[in-house]
Amino acid sequence: MKKFVGTSLVSVLLTLSFASSVALANESDRFLVEVLNKENEPIIESVHKDEVEELTDAKVLQPDYIRKIALQAGTWQAKSWGPAHIGADKLIERTRELEGIVIVAVIDTGVDTNHPFLRDRLVAGYDVLDKDSDPMDEHFHGTHMAGIIADTTPANVKIMPVRAVDKEGRGYDNHIAEGIRYAVDHGADIINMSFVGEEYSTYLADAIGYALEHNVVVVVASGNESIDTSPLYPAGEQKVIVVGASDRNDRIADFSNTGASIDIAAPGVDILSSVPGGSFKSYSGTSTATPFVSAVAAMLKLEDPTRTVLDIDRLLKKYTIDRGAAGWDPQFGEGILNLSTYDEKVTREILSPPMNVSSDTKSFPSQEGVPLNKSWRVTFDRALTQGDKVDIRINRSGKDVPIVTETKANEIIVTPIRKFFPHSNYQLLLFVENGGQYEMKFRTGE
Incomplete structure (x- = not known):
């Protein structure tokens, strides 16, 4: 679990029972409302704010918050540097010949399904915005994220493009949540969400919970505002894997958000990857750091399909290089992802550690x-x-x-x-x- 920074606990009281920073403005023009369908059953719909007053029998639940992609311009790179920097080659070779596939759902602006670098790595996806099976990228962000995953994994890791973010890089919670549920219901093992927004959303949190309940790993970007993640979502969510961005010199990127929710860091500065039209371009951001973690999570799942969300979380955090303050810290989390020391025996010990219960327990x-x-x-x-x-x-x-x-x-x-x-x-x-x-x-x- 995440660590906390300050004084250590000296005493503890334990009770066992049933469980029952300032936020930034998220200006949304829509609301999520509960209405009755033709069968008189409650359903949730997204309604423009000007139409809410006309719905006399509707129950307003919350604003339909907007999330935005976490990307910014980068310096042109002649070749990809991220996979080698995190030591991915060793795990790629280990998993290349394994049977079966693992699916990473990229919930984003879609993917250029005709891109030569990607077209053999895709499985059927979905366009939440247009309600069809053609999630073509009208922006570029999703194609860039998919390219990082393809560049960091063997061919038996497949990518499911789910278009829930529009051509301006904006996605409503209503669409994102639908995309999450679609991905889970259609076989995704990992979900990559390289966007961030202000305000906690119960509706989006429920969809993330749905993924976790079905043993689907959820990896999200911490954001690029150089602020604390606590008022952000899903970057402030403790239950998912939150990723910060680092550079070639293993320094935290100056734009990378920090805070108690940060789990891990990965390359996120000047990352070369695919863009629509069959070409490649470099971008920076926690957006580009996130798919490196999703890619490694996919290979860990491919190596042993029985691994749980918790297993993947533990392994990701174990295979890191500690940077910043010793141990966990709010900039790097557990450290920068690095698989150069990956060892099957050590991995088994990580997942089945001795309990070490002392006699004075x-x-x-x-x-x-x-x-x-x-x-x-x-x-x-x-x-x-x-x-x-x-x-x-x-x-x-x-x-x-x-x-x-x-x-x-x-x-x-x-x-x-x-x-x-x-x-x-x-x-x-x-x-x-x-x-x-x-x-x-x-x-x-x-």
């Missing part, structure tokens, strides 16, 4: 009949700060099970990605730096 009363979708609320005796280091795991038969954690002021909510097995024994483990170790055993019911 404090135990809480065991629980029986726990629901299969149970969330645990871990409450601390004070508000968490950004330097507190906390590791929470749920273990079954000696192996970690995939979980999602949500951090609030003084608590962490722990939820299984998939339902627990019925009538099974589990162990919740809590490790707090300078604060001790705790465990709680529980058994599920029906």
